[in-house]
Amino acid sequence: MAENCTVSDPTDPANGQKDVYVQLVLSLALGVSAFVAFCILRPKWKGLYAARKTQSDAASFLPDLPDTFFGWMPVLYKVTEQEVLASAGLDAFVFLAFFKMSIKLFGIMFLLTCAIIVPINFHFDHLLTPGDSRPRNDTKPPEIFPAFSSWDVDAESKDETDKAYTTSYLWAYLVFTYFFTGLALYFITQETQRIIKIRQDYLGSQSTITDRTIKLSGIPKELRSEDKIKEFLEKLEIGKVESVTICRDWSRLDGLMERRAYTLRRLEEAWTEHLGQSKTKQNQPPQESQSNAQDDNEDSINPEHSNLLGESHITPYDKPRPNTRIWYGFLGLQSKKIDAIDYYEEQLRKVDELVIAGRSKIYRPTPLAFVTMDSIPACQMAVQALLDPEPMQLMANLAPAPSDIVWQNTYLPRSSRMVRSWTITIFILLLTLFWLVPVAGLAGLLNICSIRQVWKGLADTLESHPILSALVKTGLPTLVVSLLNVAVPYLYDYMANMQGMISQGDVELSVISKNFYFTFFNVFLVFTVFGTASKFWPVLQESFRDTTVIAFKLAESVNSLGFFYINFILLQSVGLFPFRLLEFGTMTLYPIMLMMSKTPRDYAELVQPPIFKYGFYLPSAILVWILCMVYSVLPAGYMVLFVGLIYFVFGYYTYKYQLLYAMDHPQHATGKAWPMICYRLLVGLGVFQLVMAGVIALNKAFYPAALVVPLIPFTIWYSYYFGRTYEPLTKFIALRSIRREPHADVNIADEYVGMHTPPGNVRRHSTTLDEDREKGLKFINPSLTAPLEKIWINKGSESNGEASELDRQESAASSVSLGDTHIWRDNGEENV
Structure with missing residues (x-):
């Protein structure tokens, strides 16, 4: 055919x-x-x-x-x-x-x-x-x-x-x-x-922590400490070392933070389900009064009571509190329903104790470290040079931005x-x-x-x-x-x-x-x-x-x-x-x-x-x-x-x-x-x-x-x-391109086309996008330093009970964009 x-x-x-x-x-x-x-x-x-x-x-x-x-x-x-x-x-x-x-x-x-x-x-x-x-x-x-x-x-x-x-x-x-x-x-x-x-x-006209940091891999066991790495690099006379962060096996701590984030979301869902149909008074964030702010300070000192909404087991709401099913017994074959808010608050309290305890422990170091130098030229000279005669040992490369790092992979062999x-x-x-x-x-x-x-x-x-x-x-x-x-x-x-x-x-x-x-x-x-x-x-x-x-x-x-x-x-x-x-x-x-x-x-x-x-x-x-x-x-x-x-x-x-x-x-x-x-x-x-x-x-x-x-x-x-x-x-950044003076007076975004002048002479009024992104950041695993967030609930007025479910959802979404919701942190600051 x-x-x-x-x-x-x-x-x-x-x-x-x-x-x-x-x-x-x-x-x-x-x-x-x-x-x-x-x-x-x-x-x-x-x-x-x-x-x-x-x-x-x-x-x-x-x-x-x-x-x-x-x-x-x-x-x-x-x-x-x-x-x-x-x-x-x-x-x-x-x-x-x-x-x-x-x-x-x-x-x-x-x-x-x-x-x-x-x-x-x-x-x-x-x-x-x-x-x-x-x-x-x-x-x-x-x-x-x-x-x-x-x-x-x-x-x-x-x-x-x-x-x-x-x-x-x-x-x-x-x-x-x-x-x-x-x-x-x-x-x-x-x-x-x-x-x-x-x-x-x-890049030569900006100054960020990333531009001054090298990723040092293949670190031998005898050098896996902050002091020894700092001493080793400074003996090479490349420049002064500002800080060293050795990547350690923080996998257990990362797991606890993931578990905490999951528990926090489940608690927020339980509270939202409980407060959403309320027709009486609205629960207020602790920042609304001085007494509540003092309670926050006490909570930050006593982690046992942190992240809890006061006496949460006492409620003025008419609606029954939500329940959740837990499994227990041999092979988890038995189950029962319990109060969801009480359960997740208790789980959150326990995981917070484990996180706080875990942050104080010393973990096994890995062959990877982030080393921040005191200047960009020192960093660029380090990454463009061979530091050690042994193959695959003490290799210096440009470090990614702190917010860009996948920390779970830094301590993978x-x-x-x-x-x-x-x-x-x-x-x-x-x-x-x-x-x-x-x-x-x-x-x-x-x-x-x-x-x-x-x-x-x-x-x-x-x-x-x-x-x-x-x-x-x-x-x-x-x-x-x-x-x-x-x-x-x-x-x-x-x-x-x-x-x-x-x-x-x-x-x-x-x-x-x-x-x-x-x-x-x-x-x-x-x-x-x-x-x-x-x-x-x-x-x-x-x-x-x-x-x-x-x-x-x-x-x-x-x-x-x-x-x-x-x-x-x-x-x-x-x-x-x-x-x-x-x-x-x-x-x-x-x-x-x-x-x-x-x-x-x-x-x-x-x-x-x-x-x-x-x-x-x-x-x-x-x-x-x-x-x-x-x-x-x-x-x-x-x-x-x-x-x-x-x-x-x-x-x-x-x-x-x-x-x-x-x-x-x-x-x-x-x-x-x-x-x-x-x-x-x-x-x-x-x-x-x-x-x-x-x-x-x-x-x-x-x-x-x-x-x-x-x-x-x-x-x-x-x-x-x-x-x-x-x-x-x-x-890389050429050494001639690096800005020498600590202050700038020409905007790179306006003057970059005129490149006939030596790059080192170009200055700018404002910060670059990368400088804004990295302001205040450090090469530290967030699991070690991130604030333990409190629950995030709507501060706006309650629904009058006549709006539909979709209207209520759209109203909530609108309140987010208008700043009517707040996230509560341990430092007592209120962030929209």
Whole structure:
């Protein structure tokens, strides 16, 4: 049955143009509806769409966005890079710089492609079936750009010599492969130099505890004490040591704090259930009167009575107190109901005693310590030097920010972290093989013949309904691939957190790497080279015998999948970016989370800004960048570049809005994602050169194909050059960049562009975002010093009993945002 199937040429514009129109209509329907919904809801739901602006001090100086339908757009456009740097920090600045660089690069490439390459491609009409020696002169250019629609070929009027196969146009392919490679490397280099200058000036002009702290690992047993480490480092004459924190095995204390947090939440739920239906007097926080404040002071001295709401077993409320079921006896088979408030208060009192006792104990030291030097130059010299002649011993690295440390992983043995890392890596490799099944299935949907082999009736139906066929062949695969790109990062984020990394910044960089591996290997290479699962093993076995097979298969498939990737980028940009702006996931989950929320603490967490994770969004953007490069010279290149340009423009302003106004990014990576971005862009350049060599060779032009090959080792050499020349400056602070004087009088956010002056002379009036974040922080496990929170209940007036449950929940959520709820701490301070 399959041999009777007529295979339509996927490179023929007539076969792909209808698919693009269908995808455009579908994307516009999704995107426009989501964008209109966002413009309507934005002024009404400021707690969601302006969460960072209203709750973050760093974003408070940003210009207010008007409440009009489109009025926010020009204001967002006018927000400068200086304001992005000052408000959102280096990580956001680097992320948006990648999008801005891509807009410039692909804008230039698109104009050059339309002006030169498109006429060349149409003139030589070289859309060939692999192995065919004759050009097909019956193919018309796509009508997506009407400027090229008037071109036509009268095959009968052509001279016989014009019909002879020619490969002269392939020399133009060679020239533009070199030119676009050089243009991409130029933009990468220029942007890298600019980011390095800004980063050096930004970090060199600030003074935080992180900038002065090193992470010292591989500490031998004889040096595992604060005094010995301090003595050892000061003998090296690097600088004075201000403080040393040896990471100890605090796992038991961490477990107690987790148990306490769980018990505290259960107690708050019990009190909320008890007070929520009260129609008499409202329980008041102890800060309301002087006597209550004195009781708080006594409680802080006597931990036995801390965290209790006075005589909580005596209640003026009419409603019965809530109960909870406990299990006891042999194997916990017996149970009974007891008073929930009394039970959880007693459990909280017991765990508080254990925490207080545990904080006074001495725990086993580990080979890891955080050492704070007295100056930034001393810290930078330590991390850029070898401290010990023994391998893997006394290794100094830059320390993460105190709030960024995953303390539970600091006292994991190195062997345990290595086992976790290798286990996760092996699991991801196995998972990659698993993804072959759904990805190969999606690739099969692109061809009616493949569908006919599985479901003949569906194939017949699709052949008789062109629009339905376009939806199934193009809309469905692009939608499923896009959904995979949304869902898979959550799995890889979970696995990255299980690897035992020391900081959340390292976890996020790992997520970027893992998700790019998925998108590049499964969505691009497997989808393009192997097509369906039935082709995977034959192609793989053949590639072992001949290493050029992959290049030829890639070249053959890339041309046939041009319209698929056009539709994929179109859906990502026009269709899905407005949904990201709408925060569709958060918006749809909000009513569910609202119904599940019970206590004021739950409602306060509900209105916190969502977390922006670069590892979820950056890999897809890099994949689109690679696709634009790969297709830039090919016949479908001008369309891929056009939709790619739309993608980066829409992405830039979508992420700019979210990073500045709507979402928060608590990690502290200081722009270290930039070298990761550059290395993956260089991989894309290598794929572009490999594809062009294959495409030219398939058309029997072996001399220009051979001349493309030198670009591949050149790109590899540039990656080593980049690593030796630029990458150290994206990790460390140059000593010349460090501010020498203790006081500053020039604002870095306003003056960073003028880098002609020596960086050490730049000063600023205000603190940076990192200095604000780290004010008062120390490298100490919070389990040792964090205040033991008291219960958090609503201070507002009681419901009159006539409001519905939903009204009561919304009122509670509103009271949180208005400051009508309080958290009580042992120090007697009241924090909203």
